[in-house]
Amino acid sequence: MILILSTNQETTTNEVVKWLKALGKAFIRIHEDELFEIKVYQNRIFLQSQRNRFFIEDITSVWYRRGGLQFMRKEYDNPSINAYMNETQYWLEDYVIKMLETKKHINKQSNSHLNKLLVLEQAKKAGLKVPEYYLAENTDQLIVNKTITKSIAENIILKSVGSFSEGILYTSLIKEKERENFFITFFQEMIEKDFEVRAFYLHGKIWATAIFSQNDKKTQLDHRKYNHEIPNRNVRYNLPKEVKEKTHTLMQQLDINCGSIDFIKNKNDFYFLEINPVGQFLGLSSICNYLLEKEIAEYL
Amino acid sequence: MKKKLKEKNKLPLTLKYIENFRDVSTEIQNSHKLNYLVSKEYQTDFLMRIQPTKPLVRLL
Numbered sequence: 001m002i003l004i005l006s007t008n009q010e011t012t013t014n015e016v017v018k019w020l021k022a023l024g025k026a027f028i029r030i031h032e033d034e035l036f037e038i039k040v041y042q043n044r045i046f047l048q049s050q051r052n053r054f055f056i057e058d059i060t061s062v063w064y065r066r067g068g069l070q071f072m073r074k075e076y077d078n079p080s081i082n083a084y085m086n087e088t089q090y091w092l093e094d095y096v097i098k099m100l101e102t103k104k105h106i107n108k109q110s111n112s113h114l115n116k117l118l119v120l121e122q123a124k125k126a127g128l129k130v131p132e133y134y135l136a137e138n139t140d141q142l143i144v145n146k147t148i149t150k151s152i153a154e155n156i157i158l159k160s161v162g163s164f165s166e167g168i169l170y171t172s173l174i175k176e177k178e179r180e181n182f183f184i185t186f187f188q189e190m191i192e193k194d195f196e197v198r199a200f201y202l203h204g205k206i207w208a209t210a211i212f213s214q215n216d217k218k219t220q221l222d223h224r225k226y227n228h229e230i231p232n233r234n235v236r237y238n239l240p241k242e243v244k245e246k247t248h249t250l251m252q253q254l255d256i257n258c259g260s261i262d263f264i265k266n267k268n269d270f271y272f273l274e275i276n277p278v279g280q281f282l283g284l285s286s287i288c289n290y291l292l293e294k295e296i297a298e299y300l
Numbered sequence: 301m302k303k304k305l306k307e308k309n310k311l312p313l314t315l316k317y318i319e320n321f322r323d324v325s326t327e328i329q330n331s332h333k334l335n336y337l338v339s340k341e342y343q344t345d346f347l348m349r350i351q352p353t354k355p356l357v358r359l360l
Contacts, residue, residue: 151314
């Protein structure tokens with residue numbers, strides 16, 4: 001039995017489910033709002049929520065897509081009993097999560113969120129080229145029109161901020177210096193790009209797409225600022241063996257076996273930008289006929 | 301830093317460059333009901349009703 005940890009409204013999961021059904025593979029899908037109770041029946045641990053009930057030992061593989069297992073915790077009146085029971089329940093939950101992660105899996109709940117700054121450090125150690133970056137509270141050392149800023153946080157869509165009902169933090173070029181100091185901000189050298197490469201990594205294999213976003217002013221800095229009228233041209237692309245090997249090393253160091261990885265191609269160099277373990281890949285999979293949803297279903 | 305967002309503490313410069321992502325119109329809010337189905341088989345209430353079209357050239 002395959003266990004899918006995802007969210008209810010997640011299109012990629014639906015597409016993988018389609019393939020699981022075609023391949024005749026049984027699965028259990030867990031949503032973000034499910035609360036599980038850990039129970040034991042004849043010495044066998046099972047999890048039970050409002051929607052699902054399954055034995056841990058019946059799970060053969062796990063796909064961590066989004067969300068995650070959440071548990072119901074019992075509370076106790078006596079504060080020290082409560083603290084003790086809290087810890088007991090924590091270890092039981094940890095045991096369940098780690099037991100599931102020992103099975104065949106695609107990504108893990110316990111390391112699904114990446115620290116972008118540490119990933120860049122690791123990427124350099126793995127031998128990948130990384131544009132120069134630094135953190136700063138002012139623009140004193142900054143080179144205007146040659147430096148970009150982007151979010152340190154994963155979540156870049158903010159609801160009800162300023163005049164926007166939904167605002168987004170794209171990668172932006174710094175066009176002027178600031179007089180005042182600000183909160184610690186991530187800055188990076190802007191690399192002139194021949195084109196962008198978005199790669200999908202699964203267990204040592206890489207499927208890449210070249211995104212010709214450099215000729216459109218709208219998508220020049222961030223291809224996610226889609227031009228729906230004249231979309232960027234996207235084609236299958238083969239990354240050099242050396243870049244593939246270094247990416248594989250990086251993924252192994254980070255203990256992630258699936259994710260979307262962004263590169264910039266500049267002359268003969270490939271600059272590593274970032275990894276998104278839970279990124280969207282359906283669009284590129286469809287355009288390049290990669291059938292990545294099938295690859296995932298087959299791997300599980 | 302031209303203040304688009306008023307906060308008592310300082311914000312990263314990245315937030316100065318915040319852009320509009322989309323307007324939450326009733327159409328978007330209701331698209332969930334219009335374009336998606338509840339599916340027991342797929343264990344979701346978000347199964348897309350219509351498949352997006354794929355240009356023939358991409359099928360080659």
